[in-house]
Amino acid sequence: MTHSDRISNRPSGRMNGGRALAEMLRLAGVGPMFGMGGFQLLPFYDALARLGMRHFLINDERCGAFAAEAYARVTNRPGVCDGTLGPGATNLVTGLIEGLNAGTPMIALAGDTNRAHSWKNMTQECRQAEILRPAVKELIRVELTSRVPELLRRAFAVATSGRPGPVLLDVPEDVCHGEHDFAPEDFAIDPTTLSAPARRIRPDRTDIARAAALIGQAKRPLILVGGGIHLSAGHDALLAFAEAQSIPVAHTMSGKGGIACTHPLSTGLFGRYSRIANELIEASDCLLVIGCKLGEIATKRYVLPPQSIPLVHLDILAEEIGRCRTATVALWGDARAGIEDLAEALADEAGRARAARADYISEIPARMAAWREEAAPRLDSSERPIHMARLCRELNTVLPADSILVADGGFAGHWTGLLYDTKLPGRHFIPDRGLASIGYGLPGGIGAALAAPATPVVAITGDGGFNMMLGELETARRAGIGLTIIVVNNAASGYVKALQHAMFGGRYQSSDLVEMDYAAIARAMGCSGIRVEDPERLSTALREGIAERTRPTVLDIVVTRDPSRMLPAVDNRTVEIRQGDRVA
Numbered sequence: 001m002t003h004s005d006r007i008s009n010r011p012s013g014r015m016n017g018g019r020a021l022a023e024m025l026r027l028a029g030v031g032p033m034f035g036m037g038g039f040q041l042l043p044f045y046d047a048l049a050r051l052g053m054r055h056f057l058i059n060d061e062r063c064g065a066f067a068a069e070a071y072a073r074v075t076n077r078p079g080v081c082d083g084t085l086g087p088g089a090t091n092l093v094t095g096l097i098e099g100l101n102a103g104t105p106m107i108a109l110a111g112d113t114n115r116a117h118s119w120k121n122m123t124q125e126c127r128q129a130e131i132l133r134p135a136v137k138e139l140i141r142v143e144l145t146s147r148v149p150e151l152l153r154r155a156f157a158v159a160t161s162g163r164p165g166p167v168l169l170d171v172p173e174d175v176c177h178g179e180h181d182f183a184p185e186d187f188a189i190d191p192t193t194l195s196a197p198a199r200r201i202r203p204d205r206t207d208i209a210r211a212a213a214l215i216g217q218a219k220r221p222l223i224l225v226g227g228g229i230h231l232s233a234g235h236d237a238l239l240a241f242a243e244a245q246s247i248p249v250a251h252t253m254s255g256k257g258g259i260a261c262t263h264p265l266s267t268g269l270f271g272r273y274s275r276i277a278n279e280l281i282e283a284s285d286c287l288l289v290i291g292c293k294l295g296e297i298a299t300k301r302y303v304l305p306p307q308s309i310p311l312v313h314l315d316i317l318a319e320e321i322g323r324c325r326t327a328t329v330a331l332w333g334d335a336r337a338g339i340e341d342l343a344e345a346l347a348d349e350a351g352r353a354r355a356a357r358a359d360y361i362s363e364i365p366a367r368m369a370a371w372r373e374e375a376a377p378r379l380d381s382s383e384r385p386i387h388m389a390r391l392c393r394e395l396n397t398v399l400p401a402d403s404i405l406v407a408d409g410g411f412a413g414h415w416t417g418l419l420y421d422t423k424l425p426g427r428h429f430i431p432d433r434g435l436a437s438i439g440y441g442l443p444g445g446i447g448a449a450l451a452a453p454a455t456p457v458v459a460i461t462g463d464g465g466f467n468m469m470l471g472e473l474e475t476a477r478r479a480g481i482g483l484t485i486i487v488v489n490n491a492a493s494g495y496v497k498a499l500q501h502a503m504f505g506g507r508y509q510s511s512d513l514v515e516m517d518y519a520a521i522a523r524a525m526g527c528s529g530i531r532v533e534d535p536e537r538l539s540t541a542l543r544e545g546i547a548e549r550t551r552p553t554v555l556d557i558v559v560t561r562d563p564s565r566m567l568p569a570v571d572n573r574t575v576e577i578r579q580g581d582r583v584a
């Protein structure tokens with residue numbers, strides 16, 4: 001339904017708060033929603049049924065929030081999830097904080113107590129608004145049924161404007177069940193607030209001129225791009241600018257896909273794990289940081305980039321600029337708008353800049369080729385159990401260009417962050433780096449698959465993360481989605497075990513998992529399941545998973561059990577462990 005169809009079809013008359021919530025979400029054209037019911041929000045559920053809106057029961061509200069978060073990353077439209085009073089609401093916390101830290105637009109509904117009985121120890125009652133408030137960009141308490149449309153309008157505006165983020169509507173039972181006489185004009189929504197970025201702010205012109213002067217005179221400028229490029233949908237502007245000025249691009253895990261990893265100007269991941277990007281940072285004479293907080297992983301615990309290198313920092317959140325590294329020039333604004341302004345300011349210089357930097361940019365493919373040669377024994381390894389680098393190589397070869405790879409918080413994300421190559425710009429790699437919880441992979445894959453039904457979606461997760469979320473395989477099967485889930489089966493909480501190996505003399509405590517056959521479990525749950533122990537079988541298994549369009553496929557990949565070889569940093573030889581160091 002188009003927006004104009006929706007607004008010509010406004011409801012009116014007497015209805016309960018739950019119906020008003022659903023009518024507003026229908027007007028906003030939201031995608032599939034995720035939640036688990038309870039008495040407080042049942043009028044909302046009933047309205048969804050009557051209106052024929054898509055809503056998926058999940059088996060843990062945390063997963064509903066993760067799925068909604070991933071849905072939002074694929075579409076830039078707010079993902080919607082809900083939880084009932086008390087435990088339903090508190091289970092949303094982890095997923096909402098992922099969205100808060102990653103800047104993802106989301107709208108969450110939480111049922112709350114009937115105000116006639118609040119604070120009388122109602123069943124499931126707790127101080128949920130206080131628990132949830134710091135987990136969201138804004139918590140809106142809905143005190144009157146009549147205000148439901150107005151406050152949902154606000155929720156969209158807050159979720160998609162400035163730095164996007166989650167908004168929680170806390171809805172008391174009596175507001176949801178209570179009725180009000182609505183007029184058609186009550187149901188209105190600003191179409192500009194339905195996807196991020198709702199509005200664009202441009203950096204100050206004087207600051208743009210200063211930044212342009214700095215970049216213009218640089219011999220070895222380098223762009224460091226973070227997840228903000230996706231939120232701003234600035235991919236075309238970034239590529240045009242990088243090519244016009246001959247400036248290579250390095251990315252964080254969230255910024256992967258700012259430009260395609262396969263582009264000759266892409267220097268890959270920088271920070272804790274790097275192929276060639278960290279050495280290019282060290283050798284740079286001007287850094288342009290775009291939509292990136294320069295957090296712990298991006299800066300290798302705040303040692304990169306060196307203070308001596310001039311740095312231009314473009315970000316939508318003014319207060320993030322300079323938090324971890326002093327900016328020589330601060331550009332406060334939208335990533336795409338800021339890049340466009342820099343491109344314009346430097347347009348007359350472009351020809352001269354390209355000529356001057358020809359040797360510099362020709363280094364990038366050469367360095368990448370040298371890195372590839374050095375990494376070849378790992379990328380091409382035929383060892384059993386399977387080497388993680390070999391798995392990443394197979395993903396690079398088999399996944400079609402438009403695929404989306406959702407990566408879980410542990411090793412799955414770090415290995416693919418370093419070694420997976422997106423072939424197109426855009427959100428083709430989705431790691432949960434907002435809060436880096438394990439367990440995001442499967443529910444995130446569900447959200448991404450529902451957001452892009454025609455696109456191959458692969459979720460990669462550790463066995464520990466998968467154990468946390470096993471119940472959601474039932475959700476994925478019920479939803480009938482052709483999601484491929486790769487379980488990196490190392491029979492361990494591997495990250496913890498690897499650190500215990502490296503730093504505590506191999507005293508392993510609570511880091512082993514029992515050997516499981518996740519493919520057999522998947523089959524028992526009515527999904528497709530393939531266990532892969534031989535690296536030569538990887539590509540066929542991946543192709544089978546991608547070809548299965550109506551039910552999930554679990555690929556149970558048996559990888560190394562040797563804790564000395566689990567960390568990507570060990571394998572790429574950038575790690576130096578000293579007492580007290582955080583190596584991963």
Ligand SMILES: Cc1ncc(C[n+]2csc(CCOP(=O)(O)OP(=O)(O)O)c2C)c(N)n1
Binds near residue numbers: 410412463488495
């Ligand atoms: C909810 C949560 N608990 C704990 C951690 C810390 N942590 C990071 S990776 C990891 C190991 C997870 O094991 P698994 O999912 O099997 O991944 P592996 O490291 O073995 O690849 C842990 C416990 C976390 N990130 N999130």
Ligand SMILES: [Mg+2]
Binds near residue numbers: 462463491493
């Ligand atoms: Mg594991």
